[in-house]
Amino acid sequence: MALEQDVRLFIDKFRMISPGDKVLVGVSGGPDSVALLHLLWRMKGELHISLAVAHLNHMFRGEEARADARLVEELAKGLGLPVHVEEFDVPAYRERTGLSAQDAARRVRYRFFEEVARRIGASRVALGHHADDQAETIIFNFLRGTGPAGLKGIPPVRGKYIRPLLDVRRCEIERYCREHSLPVREDASNKKTIYTRNRIRLELIPRLEAEYNPRLVDALVHLGHICREENDYLEEQAALLYGRALKTQKEHSLLFTVPEMLSSPLALVRRVLRRAWRHLTGTEGDLSYLQVESLLALLHNPAGGKVVELPRGVRASRQGLVLRLWMGDDGPGVPYYCYPLVVPGITYIPEINSSIQARLISISEAPDPRALSAREALLDYDAISGPLAVRRRRDGDRFHPLGMAAGMKLKKFLIEQEVPREERDYLPLVVAGDEIIWVGGVRPGEPWKVTPETKTCLYLQILEGEVQGALNC
Structure with missing residues (x-):
């Protein structure tokens, strides 16, 4: 009776069921799902709900799996409940999809629950996950590397799916089945240690309980509740930030x-x-x-x-x-642009939301070119001829990079510099007439480098956004 009261309180705490709900109970034939079905059957009058049973034969275990299905059918018939039993060739599905056996079975099983629930008008699907499953899941997620979202484990409620036994230990479930003489069947695959989850359940958790904390499962269940509540709060705050920060949505x-x-x-x-x-x-x-x-x-x-x-x-x-x-094709394309470069001054480039600051300084004031970042350039102003402008790259552009003996195609230069194709249109090119004198953010041109004969330097710098004082183009 104590277990029934605990489960009822858990159902009420998470508002799992409302009067008038039709609840589809997923029953495998194991102790957890059989106990869940029996508990809900005993409570259905006070909860004012109707029940139906669903069982899927995954066709992994031949006659053994068919015996599971017969047990579920007989159990449901004995309780006076409608039962929906189907089979699906999960091994063949696994071969087609390349999924693991457990992942393939889970996907097919949930699809089966969805179809049956829709067909009979069930508003809830009850599953028999329990506290030991919760502890196993939290440890599994921890070992894979996770944050609070993974440490919250299995949710008590997710959409139409409810898990009334999630705080109940497996040993309590097995005791309940014995007390009520409920027929159960064990899936032999649950004892195979070839699966990581099984090793956690059969080897790791018992060792941790024996050597570190005999109440480990309870501690992990409590951790799951704490992480779920805190994760839910952070998700609410993140949703508000998402709305504030989202500028455009296509x-x-x-x-x-x-x-x-x-x-x-x-x-x-x-x-x-x-x-x-x-x-x-x-x-x-x-x-x-x-x-x-x-x-x-x-x-x-x-x-x-x-x-x-x-x-x-x-x-x-x-x-x-x-x-x-x-x-897909909704990438951030940059339209072609070409703006006169303000010297001295700041030229804003709205297409890439950046500005080019240009200053004329004497050689005595100039910094060491070797100390400049890729977003800065120092050029011999007197060596520049032709009107200065800043533009996007064009097909066929050529460039004579600093430190190289001859010019080359700009595309080849950018490939050699390992600049990704998607980034190349975002590089502002400072040009003098038809000559590229600086590939902004990468390298200046060799013919315009500062030498001992240089008297006046053109100092260029890429600034983020529209800077005060910029020419609004």
Whole structure:
């Protein structure tokens, strides 16, 4: 009776069931799902619900699996409940998809539950996961490397799926089955240590309980509750930041304002980046720690242009004060531009949200060219002829790089410098007439280098965004 009261309190705590619900109970024939069905059957009057039973034969174990199905059918019949038993060739499905046996079985099983629930009008699907499953899942996620989202483990409620036994130990479930003389069957594959989850359940957890904490499972269940509640709160805050930072949304492209992201807590920014990737891909999967770190590096790189490749065909790039994530052909194309270079002064380039600052300084004031960053250049002003401008690259451009004996095609130079194709249109080219004197962010040209004979230097610098004093082009 104590177990029934505990389960009822757990159901009420998470509002798993409402009066009038039709609940489809997934029953494998093992102790956990059999006990769940029996408990809900005993409570159905006070909960004001109706029940139905679903069982899927995965066709992994031949006659043994068919015996499981017969047990479930007889159990449901004995309780006076409708039962839906089907079989699906999961081994063949696994061969077609390349999935592991467990992943393939899980996908097919949940698809089966969805189809049966839709067919009979069930508003809830009850599953028999228990506290030992929760501990196993949390350890499994920890070993793979996870944050709070993984440490929260299995959710008590997810959509229509409910897990009323999630805080109940397996030993309590088995005791309940014995007390009520419930027929159960054990899946022999649960004893095979070829699966990581089985090794955790059969080897790791018992050893940790014996040598470190006899109440390990309870501790992990409590950890799951804490992480779930804190993760839910952080997700709510991340959703608010997502709305504030989102500048533009298209079907396959998202633009976020960099200042809003950089001024926010890092814990929320990580979640916004993951949320953006999930939005574009339509998947419930997640990015790895290193993949998120690569996006954070983009946010903190004012140079922009660099493209990060993410799973499922998503790419990301920072352009000025905007972080863009996109898929397919919705990439951040840069239209052709060409603006007169203000000397001295600041020229704003809206197409890449950057500015070029130009100053004339005497050779005595000039810094050592070797100490300049790639976003700076020092050129011999008197060696420059032709009107100065800044533009995007064009097909057929040629460039004579500093330190090289002759000119070459700009495309070849950028390939040799390992500049990704997606980044090349974001490089501002400072030109004098038809000559490229500086590939902004990469290298100045050899014919305009500073020499001992230089008297006046042209100092150029790429600045982020529209800088005060810039000529608005």
